[in-house]
Amino acid sequence: MRLAAVLGAAAALSACAGAGALTSGSGDGTTIVVAVVSNPQMTDAIALADDFRAAHPGVDVDFVSLPENESRAKITASVATGGGEFDVIMVSNYETAMWAENGWLVDLQPYADATDDYDTDDFIAPVRESLSYQGDMYSVPFYGESSFLVHREDLFEAAGLTMPERPTWPEVRELAAAIEEANPGMNGICLRGLAGWGENLAPLNTVINTFGGQWFDEDWNARLDTPEVREAVEFYVDLVREHGQAGAATSGFADCATRYGQGQAAMWYDATSMVNVVESPEDSVTAGRNGYAPAPVVETEASGWLYTWSLGIPASSEHPDEAWDFIAWMTDKDYPHLVAEELGWERVPPGSRTSTYEIPEYAEVAAAFAEPTLSSMEVADQDHTMTAPVPYDGIQFLAIPEFQDLGTRVGQQISAAIAGQISVDEALDQAQRYAETVGESYQEEGS
Amino acid sequence: MTTAAVAVTGPRRRSAGLLTALTWIIGIVFFFPVLWMVITAFKHEADAYTDPPRLFFTPTLEQFRALFDAGAWPYFLNSLFATTVSTLLVLLLAVPAAYALAIRPVKKTQDVLFFFISTKMLPVVAVIVPIYVIAGRIGALDNIWTLVVLYTAMNLPIAVWMMRSFLQEIPAEVLEAAAMDGASLRQTLLRVMLPMVAPGLAATALICVIFSWNEFFFSVNLTASQAATVPLFLVGFMTSEGLYWAQLAAAATLASLPVVLAGWVAQKQLVRGLSMGAIK
Known part of the structure; x- marks a missing residue:
C-alpha cells in the first residue's frame, strides 16, 4: 500500500519532470535542440533566444550548453554515430571540413544563398574559407578570433x-x-x-x-x-x-x-x-x-x-529547415544590433562579419581593439x-x-x-x- | 570514567591534546574548500577572483537569482526523479537479494557475491560506446528512464553488499524466536527485521542517493536537453573564455544542498548504520 503510494508519487514527479523540462509551451510545433559551448557569447545568445521564438511561433529551441571539452566529445559522438539528439551543433574550423568530407554535416550553401540578405561574402575571408569544403560552407561563423x-x-x-x-x-x-x-x-x-x-x-x-x-x-x-x-x-x-x-x-x-x-x-x-x-x-x-x-x-x-566557433546542422537532424532558421537568426547581420540593444555593444560577437566592423557604434566601443582584431584575422x-x-x-x-x-x-x-x-x-x-x-x-x- | 580521566598523566594528556589539534587541522583542511565554495557563492564576480583573496565583502544573492533565471528547475527535477526512482528500485531489488544471501545462503553464495561486485570492476568508460549506440538505436537517448535504469544497475551491487552485511548482524536467535511465535515470512521481514536494519537501510539509501545525484558520466553522454541532470547544469557555468567563479560556486552550492539535506535528515540513522554497530 505504502509502496504504491511512493510509486504514485514518483510517477507524479515524472510527469512534473516532463512538464518542467525546457520544452514547455510549444504545443504541437517543432522543437529543435541546439548544442553550444558554454562561452559568454553563447550564453548571451541563449538569453536572447526569445527573440527567435517570437519571430518563429511554430518553432521552439532547447539548448544544451557544456564546457568546450565535454561539448566537443558529445557532439563528435553524436554526429559520428548518427545519434540525432541535435539539430544545430556548435563546431569550429577544426572540425568543419573533416566532417563535411565524412558526410556528417548538411551543406549550408544552398540555405544561405536562398536566405534574403544573408550574404556569405560578408564573412571575413579566412574565416569563410576555413569553414568551407569544396567551395560550399558547411558551417557558418558565430564569432571568430585570431x-x-x-x-x-x-x-x-x-x-x-x-x-x-x-x-x-x-x-x-x-x-x-x-x-x-x-x-x-x-x-x-x-x-x-x-x-x-x-x-x-x-x-x-x-x-x-x-x-x-x-x-x-x-x-x-x-x-x-x-x-x-x-x-x-x-x-x-x-x-x-x-x-x-x-x-x-x-x-x-x-x-x-x-x-x-x-x-x-x-x-x-x-x-x-x-x-x-x-x-x-x-x-x-x-x-x-x-x-x-x-x-x-x-x-x-x-x-x-x-579560430572560429560556428554553427552547423548534423546530417542526422530531422528538422534542417527550422535548424537553418535558427542558425540564420544567430549569424545574420541583424544579430549584433539585437545584442547591442539588449546587452550592449561590447557584448557583440566579434570576428565573423566585416559589416559588424562598419557599424559606427561598435567602432566607437571597440576603438582600441576592433582594428587589431580585424587586421589580424584578415591575414x-x-x-x-x-x-x-x-x-x-x-x-x-x-x-x-x-x-x-x-x-x-x-x-x-x-x-x-x-x-x-x-x-x-x-x-x-x-x-x-x-x-x-x-x-x-x-x-x-x-x- | 572520571577516575580514569584523572589518572591520565601529563605527557599522555599532552599527546591527546596534540591529537585533538591534529584532528581539527585535518578537519578544517578537508572542509575549507567547501566553505570557500559557499563563501564565493555570495560574492560579486569582481570579488571572487581577487588576489589575494578577499574575506570581507558585501554579500549578494545575485548569483543565486541568476541561476534560477538560467532555468535550474528542470535539471533539479530530472535529478530528483532519477535519484528517487533509482534508489527505490535499488532497495526493492537489493533487500530480497541480500536477504537470500545473508539469512538463507544457498550454494555458491560467495560466487554470486563476487559476481555482483565484479560488475563494478569494469570502468564505465569502457562500455559507454556500446551503451550509447544501443540507447540510440532503441530511441532511449535523452530519456530520464535510461538514467533510472543505469543508476539502478550502477548502485545495485553496492546496495546488495551493504544490505547483506547489515542483515548478517541480525542474530539467528531473533529469527528463531519470531518463527517460534508463528510469524510468517512477511511478518518476520516487516515487523522483526526491518526495524532492526532500518539504520542500515538508511545508510544504503543515502549512498545510492549520493551516487546517483552526483553521477556525471552517463548523464553527459546520454542526455541532451530533456533529461539533463544537475551536474550538467553545473558544468554549463564552466567556460574557457571568461570568469564566472562566483556563479559556478553558487551553482555548486545549490547542487550540493539536496544531498547535504538528505544526509542531515538521516543523520541519526546514518551514524548507527555506517558504524555497523546497528544491532549489537
Missing part, C-alpha cells in the same frame, strides 16, 4: 618603452625584461603552459610557424626535431620561465585572463577574444589602459592564429603565417582527426618542459616520436 599581444600602455609609458607596431619575438623578450626591471614583482608576460591541443599548443604553434618550423613536411615526415622547431620551443619555454607567471605549466587562458586583468602581468599573448575580459571594467583593473599589437613574428609576415591563413607548405589545414592546430590526441600528448611534454621536469630536447624527442606514428599512417594511406 591572436594578438596585449600590453599595458600606462606601464610602458611610465617606463619609457614603446611597443613596436609589428613586434618580433626577440623584441618582446627584451620588453618583458625591461618592464620587469621597472616594476619589480610584476611578470613581463603571461603565456599559456597548460597542456592541451587547444591550450599551450595554440600559442606555441604560432611561434613554431613564425620561427620557420612545421609539424610535418609535405610528405608527412614528422619535423618536430628540426633546428627551427627546437629554437622556437626553447624560446617559448625560456620566455615563460624567465619572464612569465609562476606555475605557468598549469595556467591556461582563464588563468592568464585573471592575472593580466588583475594587473600582475604587463603583456599577454593570446586569443583576440581576450578583450571581453580585459576591457570589461567589472572583470579587469586594466580596462582602458591596454594597447594591442599583432602577433609577434620572426620569419613570417604575420603569425596570428585563426590569418597559412600563406601569411608559415614559411613552407604543409599537408594539413590549420595554423595553430592540424586539421586531422589524430591531432586532438597527438596535440594533447605533445602539449603535455611542453608543459613538463615549462615546469622544468624535463629538458626541451627531451620533450621534443618524445613529441617527434608521437608525430612520426601519426605521419606514418598518412604515408601508408598515400602510398
